Amino acid sequence: MTNATTPYTSFDLIKTSTIDSLGVEVAEYKHRKTGARHIHLASEKKENVFLVGLPTMPKESSGVAHILEHTVLCGSEKYPVRDPFFMMMRRSLSTFMNAFTSSDWTAYPFATENKKDFQNLLSVYIDAVFFSRLDPLDFAQEGHRLEFSEGENPESPLEIKGVVYNEMKGAMSSPVSQLYQRLKRHLFSTTTYHFNSGGEPDVIPSLSYDALMAFYKQHYHPTNALFCTFGDIPAAEHQKNFEDQCLNRFEEGMHVSAPVEVRRFAPASIAEAYAASDSEDEKQCHFVLGWHIEEPNDIADELGMDLLNTQLTGSSASPLRKAIETAGFGSPSPLTGYMGVGRESMFGAGFQGCSADDKEAMQALILKTLEDIAEQGFEQDDIDAGLFQLELHQKQITGSRQPYGLELALDAMSAHFYKRPVTDALDIGPGIELLKERLKDPQYLPNLLRKNIINNQHRVDLLLYPDAELTQKQEAHEKATMAALKAKLSEDEKQELVKQAKALSERQAAEDDPNILPKLELTDIPKDMTFVSPSKKSNPALKNKRAVTAFDTKTNGISYLQVTTKLPKLSQEELLDINLMHSFWTEVGAQDKDYLHMQQAQFGQTGYLTAGINVRSGADDTNELSAFSIMRANTLDARFDQMNELLHQQFMSPRFDEISRIKELYLLKRQRFLQSITQSGHSYAMNAANACFHSYGSLEMSLSGLEFIKRLNADKIDDDSFFEAKAQAYSKLHQKIITQPQHFCLVGDDAELDAWIQKLESKWNEPVSTDTRLATVDLSQQQHQAWLTSTQINFCAMSIPAVDRHHPDTAALNLLATIMNNEFLHTALREKGGAYGGGARANSHCKTFDFYSYRDPRLGQTFNDFERAMEWVSNASFNKKQLEEATLSLMSDIDKPGSPSGEAFNEFYNLLHGRSLEERIQHRQAILDVTLEDLERVSRTYFKDVQGIKAAVTNKSKYETEKLEGFEIHTI
Ligand SMILES: [Zn+2]
The missing domain is CATH 3.30.830.10 (Metalloenzyme, LuxS/M16 peptidase-like)
Incomplete structure (x- = not known):
């Protein structure tokens, strides 16, 4: 036991052990009176992590545990504001804040490098979990409610609304999620795993407020809870806080634990x-x-x-x-x-x-x-x-x-x-x-x-x-149920619903007193960038047009090697092929070995070996691109030679002649891309909206965006000649890439780096000649687009022209995006609109300002909200609190630490793309220097009388009901 693990008076230490490979001392404790548990992972890291976890075991698929997780974060005894969780995100330098509902537990974790911030967040989290207010209106907002589509008009159609309801409609649109839930349902018949803890959209409306309260009382008790902490704050200090802020008000309660599934003996x-x-x-x-x-x-x-x-x-x-x-x-x-x-x-x-x-x-x-x-x-x-x-x-x-300490804490x-x-x-x-x-x-x-x-x-x-009709059948069923329900409503019941809608919208419009919550000040922001540049060794002396950048980084005995080349100039046809060529590049054979041999060798010698494309907007020119082809591997230090050999073989001589392998991979990729639409629809929609403004967006559209997926889905793949043609195209592309000069990135232990650089030099000696680059890509047409696919829920996006990262207004635009999220879009899209998420961002790559919504029940009204947000911001006058909150949010993003190897690669990409450290320091400083006058001036410049380009990912029947005008329709 050390200072870090000595317990506070009301806790007993159960056991400790040291794990050298992780650099942590593990200590387990029990609170004497309530039996609450605490596990502390003492580490020298200053990014401290906290989580409180509770076993939660629903006995139905009503989403009770999940809806509770959302509602718990809507105000507590000490912090009776509507939205302390989202409000704290703006008042903190946290590196992580979230809440998770898994199949049998719920956890509330956060992480921060600032000690005062840690105490602030701890107080808000503990109060939220153990003294939650659970207002019925918050349950209605976050869970589900019946409401007339025009809230206070009982003549309009009756609808089910609610954040979790829509979130789960989105989640369950994915066939793989459906497959997983159903496999679980049929495999586990006696335990909680039989149910969907997130909630099945058709069961969620059956959850009552009383059932939610009963579930809370049963599960959210210290006796049932585990506190877990990681970092350099001593255990006793945490325990004193747990005691003072929560445990002293409880007696011993009940444990909830999972029974074991009853065995079955017939398939x-x-x-x-x-x-x-x-x-x-x-x-x-x-x-x-x-x-x-x-x-x-x-x-x-x-x-x-x-x-x-x-x-x-x-x-x-x-x-x-x-x-x-x-x-x-x-x-x-x-x-x-x-x-x-x-x-x-x-x-x-x-x-x-x-x-x-x-x-x-x-x-x-x-x-x-x-x-x-x-x-x-x-x-x-x-x-x-x-x-x-x-x-x-x-x-x-x-x-x-997510923070390393959090991964350990979750384990x-x-x-x-x-x-x-x-x-x-x-x-x-x-x-x-x-x-x-x-x-x-x-x-x-x-x-x-x-x-x-x-x-x-x-x-x-x-x-x-x-x-193919299931979505429509479900929608028709929902409509019919709602119509029947509405027909049965008495006048009084209708008025009740109108009253609730009114109460909810008043509550959403009410200004909470933000001074109730603790906060950091701008003076708490570290003066200098907290980012620690890994110590870099450059060795430009490699022969014939090869360069290497090596990073001395503590990676716990694992080395990383990447070969990088500029993406050459490519035709439109080649652009549509290059993504798949990269994803197959490391999956086919190499030299005279077939793919089975190479896969086995990779599995035996490397942690991974992958290829991909890395793009950012160019350094200066208005429409330029900075685009690279990369191949990367990692392994234990002792196997560096094998990794170098395999990477070299796969990079130089992939076997694009293995037609049946390419066919297999092609079908798999196609499935994955189609499945990704309902998971990342907002990113796809934003890309569709901003692709007409800058090469960067158009390139993304061809490389991996909706245009690419549409083409992929339309490919006629019935006979092998299609794949033979593809294989030839990939070989040609490959030749173009490998004749470009190479730049290596090495990450590992200082003691080894020089020897490894020598090895690169002797292994990689093929002649390279040309040095072309993909400078620009033709812009997409300026056109609103509706992308129709199989989804129960929608994703909307809109882009307007803005500026690149060198422009003096960039910093203010970044802050304005955050202010619009905080002050307008969060309420409009999520609280009122019922979308799971949404917001705005300044996009300096595409020189645009983008709006988006995620898992959104609405379409046209969301586009109206984007336009109302622009109108709001172009007439708003801003105050100091808004500016401070936005600054804190952006700073915690900029200063967020990564993994040791992740930070080294980040640094390498900054170098490749010409983002100097000075430039990043200036960018950070520019945000700190923005004044209220700047905000006002910039908000008047970019958002007045502008028409945005809109894009939606939705389904056919939703699109047809909404009667949107001027949209070009694409079907996937
Ligand atoms: Zn959720």
């Missing part, structure tokens, strides 16, 4: 419809076999299942995945593999883009393959490759997606909730040693495979077939 077979845009194409089915996996005995068996998973599905060369990929029924199902479902777990194997007629054959193939695998056993090389992957994963210091939390040793979950080293002992028995893995999968009859085969 089940299910077929159900899902909503698709086109049921003409019969190859649109999903078919998956799912097994419920019994809880492992210990950490070694748990890791044994992870290892078995790598053996079956880790790469395209792994036998189960290989059998699925090459069988010709369709692409592998995204649910292929071993996955946790809360405390339980399942294994899936199957196909997507397949035909219902092949069901028996697909099932037979999967079962036969598994039996053959068990029969033949596993090669030692493959087992070593799997163990290498587990070790690499353990060593990786992440942090670019610790789930281990605690699932009654597994916390240190096992954080440090797999000892577990791996134990597993290696068991692996001495060559039958260990085959036996695990037989017991958990082959002989396991707790299995479901699930077929989802497309129904």
